[in-house]
Amino acid sequence: MMWLKNLTVVRRFVQLFMFVFLVYGSVVVGFYAADKISGALPSLSCAYDSMNADYCALIPLQHQMHHRLGPAVDSGDMMKLFMPLVTTLVTFLMMFVLLNKAFCGWICPLGFFQEVMQLIGQKLGLRKVDSLSHGAVDKVRPVKWLMLGGLVFGLPALTSLGFLSDEWGDPFCQICPSRIMTTLFTGSDEQLFVDTSTPSYMVLSILGDFLFGLTIAMAMTLRQPFCRICPLLAMHALFRKIGLARLVKKGTSRCDKCGICAEACPMDIRELQTDHNAVEKAKDITLPDCTLCGRCVEFCPDKDVLQIRYLNVPVFSASPQYFKRRKKAQKEWDKVKLIGFNTDKTKVKP
Amino acid sequence: MADIYWQPVNNPKGSGGHGHGRMAKAFQLMGLKGSTDTSVFYIHSDLESSDLSLHGDAVHLKSTGKNNYHALVARQQQDDIHRLAIRYIYNNGRPVNTSPSELLALNLGGLQIIPSPLPREHWKYKSKSLYRFQVTFEGKPLAEHGLLATTRFGSNEILHTDQSGFIELVIPEDFPEIIPLKRATPPGEIQLFSSYSSEGQVYEASLTAAYHPSDSSWKSVSLGALVVLIGLIFGFYINRKLPEHNRRKAK
Ligand code: SF4
Ligand code: SF4
Ligand code: SF4
Numbered sequence: 001m002m003w004l005k006n007l008t009v010v011r012r013f014v015q016l017f018m019f020v021f022l023v024y025g026s027v028v029v030g031f032y033a034a035d036k037i038s039g040a041l042p043s044l045s046c047a048y049d050s051m052n053a054d055y056c057a058l059i060p061l062q063h064q065m066h067h068r069l070g071p072a073v074d075s076g077d078m079m080k081l082f083m084p085l086v087t088t089l090v091t092f093l094m095m096f097v098l099l100n101k102a103f104c105g106w107i108c109p110l111g112f113f114q115e116v117m118q119l120i121g122q123k124l125g126l127r128k129v130d131s132l133s134h135g136a137v138d139k140v141r142p143v144k145w146l147m148l149g150g151l152v153f154g155l156p157a158l159t160s161l162g163f164l165s166d167e168w169g170d171p172f173c174q175i176c177p178s179r180i181m182t183t184l185f186t187g188s189d190e191q192l193f194v195d196t197s198t199p200s201y202m203v204l205s206i207l208g209d210f211l212f213g214l215t216i217a218m219a220m221t222l223r224q225p226f227c228r229i230c231p232l233l234a235m236h237a238l239f240r241k242i243g244l245a246r247l248v249k250k251g252t253s254r255c256d257k258c259g260i261c262a263e264a265c266p267m268d269i270r271e272l273q274t275d276h277n278a279v280e281k282a283k284d285i286t287l288p289d290c291t292l293c294g295r296c297v298e299f300c301p302d303k304d305v306l307q308i309r310y311l312n313v314p315v316f317s318a319s320p321q322y323f324k325r326r327k328k329a330q331k332e333w334d335k336v337k338l339i340g341f342n343t344d345k346t347k348v349k350p
Numbered sequence: 351m352a353d354i355y356w357q358p359v360n361n362p363k364g365s366g367g368h369g370h371g372r373m374a375k376a377f378q379l380m381g382l383k384g385s386t387d388t389s390v391f392y393i394h395s396d397l398e399s400s401d402l403s404l405h406g407d408a409v410h411l412k413s414t415g416k417n418n419y420h421a422l423v424a425r426q427q428q429d430d431i432h433r434l435a436i437r438y439i440y441n442n443g444r445p446v447n448t449s450p451s452e453l454l455a456l457n458l459g460g461l462q463i464i465p466s467p468l469p470r471e472h473w474k475y476k477s478k479s480l481y482r483f484q485v486t487f488e489g490k491p492l493a494e495h496g497l498l499a500t501t502r503f504g505s506n507e508i509l510h511t512d513q514s515g516f517i518e519l520v521i522p523e524d525f526p527e528i529i530p531l532k533r534a535t536p537p538g539e540i541q542l543f544s545s546y547s548s549e550g551q552v553y554e555a556s557l558t559a560a561y562h563p564s565d566s567s568w569k570s571v572s573l574g575a576l577v578v579l580i581g582l583i584f585g586f587y588i589n590r591k592l593p594e595h596n597r598r599k600a601k
Contacts, residue, residue: 030449030451031451031467031470032449032450032451032467032468032470032471033470033471033472034418034445034446034448034449034450034471035449035451050470126589127589127590127592129589129592129593129594129595130594130595131595132592132593132595133593133595134595136593136595180578189571189574189575190565192571192574192575192578193565193569193570193571193573193574194569194570194573194574194577195565195568195569196530196568196569196570196573197530197531197532197568197569198531205569205574206577209574209575209577209578209581210577210578210580210581210584211581212578212581213577213578213579213580213581213582213583213584213585214581214582214584214585214588215581215585216578216581216582216585217581217582217583217584217585217586217588217589218585218588218589220589221589221592222589222592
């Protein structure tokens with residue numbers, strides 16, 4: 001069918017494949033941590049999943065801060081911290097360079113899970129909020145930096161230096177929705193718990209469970225709610241300039257009045273419309289919150305204004321013909337609803 | 351059974367071999383017959399091997415500087431009886447290029463009880479969980495073969511391997527007292543024994559490991575599910591309140 005042939009559909013297949021591979025791939029790569037592909041993946045594939053093929057970079061980073069900083073400071077030998085930290089970062093970057101932020105839009109199990117929840121929400125006819133207000137977006141954007149600085153580096157560092165009790169050594173893992181989601185997918189309820197052993201563990205486990213529930217519910221109405229505050233998104237933002245895959249734009253004055261790209265963007269990146277208009281040469285517009293999903297390119301009606309490039313070679317470019325087809329396909333797809341919970345919208349016959 | 355088997359020298363902290371430190375660990379070879387010749391060696395995670403000497407019935411393991419599982423092996427031969435005791439010990443150090451699966455795949459000759467798999471790095475044997483072990487003879491699985499599982503706290507069970515030589519064992523939660531906190535309860539010891547006769551020779555093998563109480567004493571799944579539900583409901587509530595932002599006024 002015509003409507004099957006678009007980038008989003010291709011992306012869904014890749015995401016599904018990667019989901020299955022990352023969540024259940026131990027059958028292929030091996031069971032032990034030593035067998036895993038990198039141990040520092042730039043996506044939230046979880047180390048707690050006993051069947052995973054690889055796990056995210058955030059767990060070694062937290063552990064290194066937690067277990068190495070204190071001893072390094074005590075002994076005055078900072079190499080004790082830097083060596084493992086650099087090893088993790090280099091491994092992370094070796095993967096990251098290849099796909100850049102596409103690790104979010106194409107690979108991450110939690111990113112895909114949120115998109116699936118959104119599909120379910122849409123098919124159930126739940127309320128759809130396509131974009132948040134500029135003010136809300138501006139307020140949410142810094143949270144990912146706090147998550148990275150505070151939960152991945154800050155609190156584990158304070159724990160290592162003895163300012164906090166041991167429970168705070170890996171605080172991001174303890175609230176990470178991917179931990180609960182992926183383990184549930186392997187049929188284990190081991191990570192779905194309230195830990196009553198100490199007040200700190202109790203607070204962290206309650207926060208984690210709550211955030212997981214919140215993410216599921218919100219993803220049905222708002223696109224990618226957790227991604228907006230994800231510490232890996234922030235880490236990607238730091239290194240996005242070295243990635244081989246890029247989103248580029250060569251805008252025109254028509255962009256000022258259009259803005260369909262910004263509307264299509266699940267991450268509410270409004271700068272897509274306003275930046276790089278009237279430029280001579282295409283410019284990198286892989287912004288900090290971008291997940292390289294390519295939706296903006298799909299929905300840009302102007303020839304070659306937006307492009308995804310690999311090693312500066314265009315691999316997917318905006319075109320008026322594609323835009324028309326894509327818009328039609330989206331309309332048809334949106335019509336398919338199983339139930340219409342949201343009564344203020346016109347219900348369409350299936 | 352009169353097999354030989356490893357057990358930690360009584361020091362509740364240093365028994366599991368899962369600490370983050372690099373302190374020496376000491377293990378005792380139990381069931382030793384005084385005069386019999388015993389060889390002890392330590393197979394490192396990179397499959398290099400070093401000979402160890404027993405001091406009385408104990409060995410003191412120094413860190414090899416290598417990360418991951420090592421195997422502590424004792425071998426004894428007395429007339430026509432061949433005894434083998436193995437314990438897998440986690441060591442912290444620099445990463446090695448070999449996987450624990452390669453260590454487990456080593457054929458040490460005779461009868462062997464092989465964890466399939468070992469708990470993943472940084473994980474532990476826990477009570478109430480199911481684990482698999484394979485019994486092999488000269489590298490080949492032994493079908494429908496008996497195995498005795500005992501614990502330090504007195505539980506015991508006889509199991510039989512399936513056609514591929516595997517047994518499945520749920521480690522009992524038999525701690526005299528469980529302190530409801532991670533790492534607070536002194537670990538138990540699980541001991542697996544098997545023996546096999548072939549061509550007039552008797553082979554005995556043991557495998558031992560520490561196990562810890564399951565988290566179920568201080569982690570509640572139903573409370574967790576309840577909190578997720580509260581998060582869900584709160585999320586649906588927020589969803590209704592989220593202001594719709596539409597850049598283009600008329601749609
Ligand atoms: S809990 Fe989250 S951050 Fe931690 S290892 Fe799992 S996916 Fe990574
Ligand atoms: S931002 Fe989203 S897609 Fe990217 S790593 Fe985080 S959860 Fe996954
Ligand atoms: S800017 Fe484009 S590629 Fe990036 S997240 Fe938004 S729609 Fe996807």
